[in-house]
Amino acid sequence: xxxxxxxxxxxxxxxxxxxxxxxxxxxxxxIVRLQLAGSSENVLGxxxxxxxxxxxxxxxxxxxHRLWFAPENPPLTSAPDEGGLEVEERPSGxxxxxxxxxxxxxxxxxxxxxxxxxxxxxxxxxxxESEAAVEHACWAITxxxxxxxxxxxxxxxxxxxxELLPNRALTFWPYSSVGDARLELGDDLVxxxxxxxxxxxxxxxxxxxxxxxxxxxxxxxKSFDPQPECKHADMDSNAEVYCDERSIEIETLGPLSLLxxxxxxxxxxxxxxHQIGSVEPGLEQIAAALAELDA
Numbered sequence: 001x002x003x004x005x006x007x008x009x010x011x012x013x014x015x016x017x018x019x020x021x022x023x024x025x026x027x028x029x030x031i032v033r034l035q036l037a038g039s040s041e042n043v044l045g046x047x048x049x050x051x052x053x054x055x056x057x058x059x060x061x062x063x064x065h066r067l068w069f070a071p072e073n074p075p076l077t078s079a080p081d082e083g084g085l086e087v088e089e090r091p092s093g094x095x096x097x098x099x100x101x102x103x104x105x106x107x108x109x110x111x112x113x114x115x116x117x118x119x120x121x122x123x124x125x126x127x128x129e130s131e132a133a134v135e136h137a138c139w140a141i142t143x144x145x146x147x148x149x150x151x152x153x154x155x156x157x158x159x160x161x162x163e164l165l166p167n168r169a170l171t172f173w174p175y176s177s178v179g180d181a182r183l184e185l186g187d188d189l190v191x192x193x194x195x196x197x198x199x200x201x202x203x204x205x206x207x208x209x210x211x212x213x214x215x216x217x218x219x220x221x222k223s224f225d226p227q228p229e230c231k232h233a234d235m236d237s238n239a240e241v242y243c244d245e246r247s248i249e250i251e252t253l254g255p256l257s258l259l260x261x262x263x264x265x266x267x268x269x270x271x272x273x274h275q276i277g278s279v280e281p282g283l284e285q286i287a288a289a290l291a292e293l294d295a
Contacts, residue, residue, distance in 0.1 A: 029109040144220070
């Protein structure tokens, strides 16, 4: 497997006729670059200078795609992740795993490239290797560059036979304003525009099973099993968007599970990249582009 460099950290490179992917070779597990064949542009965001201090040393955010556990519990959630990475090469992908000594969770990301299109399957796993039961959910976070638009599909029809009951809600974090100019509300879609501004985050129970980001004519769509009947963290959110001055993140979460010692949970994301050309970042224009893609 070819080796590369991500701002001074060694990487491993997976490549086929559709995609080129770079993962950290000794930290994480973390995917730091994703490029369409023939392009030098990283679809993922890079923030190699961003990080913060923890009781165990500095946590380096880096960018790209990572696995955390929900609900967020600082500083434990973002314990430093250097060293101890287990790497297993596979015919069309790779398995990355690391035991996090602070939480005693073994984090695993299995990555498999599709052979016939620009698509990747990510399987995320948390395994409890402590001696006590813990309640957690897999939290798959994809950091992306500013300049695009996060797309959150909305429920239109009733979710039960009773049409008088509510069918959707949004969750806001304490630092988020309902009047934030980056937030655009529609009946079919909610958009969060990736513009540089102070912290903003929303979440919700996504029943459609996908979340997307559109930038420079490239649509990154992450599909997942929404499991709306299960309990989720963050006021029952299984999809979230976070944005600040440097980047935007689209995130999916599996259900909360009580993990007995030795137990594990899995959360799968199926990524597809589509080149859809120039699209104005408005509700009607993005809805029309998505409809054309599905046609």
